[in-house]
Amino acid sequence: MSDLDQLTQSLARNLKHWRGERGFTLDALAARAGVSRGMIIQIEQARTNPSIGTTVKLADALGVSITTLLDYEQGPQVRLVAPEQAVRLWSTEAGSSTTLLVGAEAGGPFELWSWHLEPGDGSASDPHPEGTVELLHVTAGELTLVVGGEPHTVPVGTSATFQAHVSHAYRNEGTEPVELTMAVWIPPVR
Secondary structure (H helix, E strand, O other): OOHHHHHHHHHHHHHHHHHHHHOOOHHHHHHHHOOOHHHHHHHHOOOOOOOHHHHHHHHHHHOOOHHHHHOOOOOOOOOOOOHHHOEEEEEOOOOOEEEEEEEEEOOOEEEEEEEEEOOOOEEEEOOOOOOOEEEEEEEEOEEEEEEOOEEEEEEOOOEEEEEOOOOEEEEOOOOOOEEEEEEEEOOOOO
16 A cells, blocks of 8 residues: 555544544534535545645644544554654645644644745645644744734744734745744644
């Protein structure tokens, strides 16, 4: 079985599990996530590989991390994630990418990300659930962080935090690559 097939099967199984765990019908999850009922059915039957945006919407609606939806093994108390096991979720032809390094369910999904943005590249994000917090630290280059339409310059060595329940984006408007590490905490579903 290929990595993609394994990921598709894991997502199908985990989506169905967490939807049942939360007591959501297909229609209820579709409404919460803004994803069609048909798409959820196709994902749960392992007939499609959804976009990263769709996967994030489903994870947010379920109140779990993306890692939880994509994991095919739930490990022991301590879980080590080797570099080759980290999940690259987004990349561009220019060479920009995001990698989900590790995640946990700690009173709500908690994720650690590694970002690489090439000059001129960027990524926009829909608002996350109310109470979601993102923390980031720029280790190379200069990031333009846009939160609620307002740009903020985050130079190398600088950290930032913000409430991520508004639209936000990460852009590299400079001439050198940007490297950053980000943590995302999403409150549990009530």
